[in-house]
Amino acid sequence: MDLKDTKYITDKLFQLEQLVLDIYAELERQNPQFAPISWYVYHLGLDDEQASELMQYFLFQQDKSLEELTDWLEEWVATNRYPYPRDFIEKMARRYHEEVTRAVDRADASLSLEDLEQLKASGAFDGLDDFEE
Numbered sequence: 102m103d104l105k106d107t108k109y110i111t112d113k114l115f116q117l118e119q120l121v122l123d124i125y126a127e128l129e130r131q132n133p134q135f136a137p138i139s140w141y142v143y144h145l146g147l148d149d150e151q152a153s154e155l156m157q158y159f160l161f162q163q164d165k166s167l168e169e170l171t172d173w174l175e176e177w178v179a180t181n182r183y184p185y186p187r188d189f190i191e192k193m194a195r196r197y198h199e200e201v202t203r204a205v206d207r208a209d210a211s212l213s214l215e216d217l218e219q220l221k222a223s224g225a226f227d228g229l230d231d232f233e234e
Contacts, residue, residue, distance in 0.1 A: 138197060158177075159198060163201050
């Protein structure tokens, strides 16, 4: 691959990145609450380890107030990246907190093996063996 090919690929990647950013901007314009966690990971240039560290912190510290989580995140981003505007950090903290809360709520709603055994014993699954796809 020569220099001309490299420049062409670099230009195309830049155009693709701009297109993705434009799509995110349009989605956020249509819904100000739109902000997937992956957008923050991408925007901050976090590696897998850093993204995992953030998610784990929010998961294990979910009982803290949103204000405390935001303060921690602001310091973490400033230390591991560089200082970002407070409103950006607040949106990011809110999004992580919502995602973790939603995931925990889903996990709480799932059935344990014991629950499934009780349902089986009650006959709730009777007749399902005859079911064919």
